[in-house]
Amino acid sequence: MTVTDTDLGTDPSIARDSVASALEQDRVESHLNPPPSYDLADHPVPTGREEVWRFTPLKRLRGILDGEASDKQLRREASLPEGVTLTEITAEQARELGELAPNDRPSALAVANAGGAVLLDVPAELEATEPVVVTLTGKSADDLVWGHVVVRLGRFSKATVVLRHAGSARYAATTTVVVGDGAELNMVSLQDWDDDAVHLGRDAIRVGRDASVKHTSVSFGGDVVRMHANVEYDGPGGEAELLGLYFADAGQHLEHRLFADHNQPRTKSNVVYKGALQGQGARTVWIGNVLIRKVAEGIETYEENRNLVLTDGCQADSVPNLEIETGEIEGAGHASATARFDDEQLFYLRSRGVSDAEARRLVLHGFFNDLIRKVGIPSLEEQLTDTVEAELAKNVLDGLAPVGGAQ
Amino acid sequence: MSELVIKDLQVSVDTEDGPKEILKGVTLTIGSGETHAIMGPNGSGKSTLAYSIAGHPKYTITGGTVTLDGEDVLAMSVDERARAGMFLAMQYPVEVPGVSVSNFLRTAKTAIDGEAPKLRTWVKDVNGALERLNLDPTFGTRSVNEGFSGGEKKRHEIAQLELLDPKVAILDETDSGLDIDALKVVSDGVNRFREKEGKGVLLITHYTRILRYIKPDHVHVFVAGRVAASGGPELAEELEAEGYDKYLKAAAV
């Protein structure tokens, strides 16, 4: 079990931020997240020592961060409920729609190089009955692809959006999600890549007044996948539920970085990420940053990350960080745990005749089950359950030596 | 027909100071259709006996044998023992978050029988077992043992006993922590099992109370990792009146 608290007392950058926030409320930046900017000069090529890059295997990004121009695209298939549109817009239009400026080099490069954006538009008050499903498929890991997406939900609209990534590419993308006042969005980003894909993604979400957003990041495939989910609020009363599910196999690097910026009072964030790891060199990283600004009185936040390590040779990093600038909050907490299969659970199941492999399958199923149900998209539920079991079947059921009480 | 034979069983656990011997030679035969009660003070090794027979990895068998109908139980894996007809109702049943009771029961039944149960009769059987144990029909949707009350955990163990229908059941303090109503419900469940042909029961308990509802054929006093005395139901009455003092003093010498 590792629980990391940000030490408010000794970090000089926090002290500086606090002074700045007293002077100029809107400009205060979290020391955990670089300031947003479209200017590439503000996002130099990382060396790997930077706080935000130190977990990422830069070499395996295969030159994405050099930022070469490329006109390669992912093939796009969309199933759109009536009234929902998917159109191409310019980068300027994307800004005017209120997108969040890039906060790291890949997202800044994506805006600079994509040559325009795709807008998924859900008009005000439309309640989409069917989910929007957009599948993006890459041809080859040799293709460098830049992606720039805006999802807009008009006031009081309601929609479910599934964005599925498949095939292979070296893909860097930024997606802004602007959720209008009182709107309700359920969005899933599914990283279902082939083994050699590299994906650097950022989903930046603006939650309108009294709006609610559920965002789920699901990462199964790819060689390196590094996803940001950022949330900030346009008014009081907004709620964000940030969920994540990942399963890393041998040699895979799956990284998920959260940033919930409580910049408005009476807002909520609830983060639950769960992951499993198996095989030599399987690596996961989870960074959960929450900033509670001075104005953000009466907010509630909770973040949780759980990892289940299925075999030897895996590494799961899990770092929750909480920066608190006001004492007037409803609640703030976090939990982080990385564990192996529990011998007592396996014994209990096996004492009922269930084989070792089947017992492990059940425990893993149980580990993800609550989360999969929380995603709240019935058509996806079964698919996620099946994928989890297929992943498990790859190794553990094949007799790759599991850890813990096998005998 | 079922006969569980335990001969000179010696068991130790690993501690920080090296292995610690807990069972110091236990010999017992549970004949076909017999119910044996094992009574003993806390820490005497009752759960160690139960867990060792079931194959818990924490315990090391250092000597002796256990056979079920002549088959070497100690050579079997944990799940093989269950499939051979052993069942352990645990003193502290384990939570399995996210796995529903109905999924768990179906998976266990399929494993024990070697084939999936017929859906129609199975649903009826499960609902019947839950109802007889006074468990709500929605019980099947809850996660195994998660958030169960003490009584619900024990009743769930006995529901499994009914559904999995083993040859020999070891019940480790199934009576502990139950109020009188729950104790009757649980005892009725155990008695229904005993009425079936040839079933063996090893009833481990700290108190004599449950023996008013489940009448044992044999009673054993268990002290300091050994059977200190064996007798009929009258031995339980003696323990009720006099407690374990006499046996504890004898063991301390």
Ligand SMILES: Nc1ncnc2c1ncn2[C@@H]1O[C@H](COP(=O)(O)OP(=O)(O)O)[C@@H](O)[C@H]1O
């Ligand atoms: N891991 C362990 N390390 C040290 N002692 C243990 C361990 N597990 C069990 N014991 C000891 O073994 C003895 C028997 O325990 P147990 O079988 O649970 O007794 P009972 O069920 O009769 O109360 C106790 O003295 C207990 O402290």
Ligand SMILES: [Mg+2]
């Ligand atoms: Mg005990």
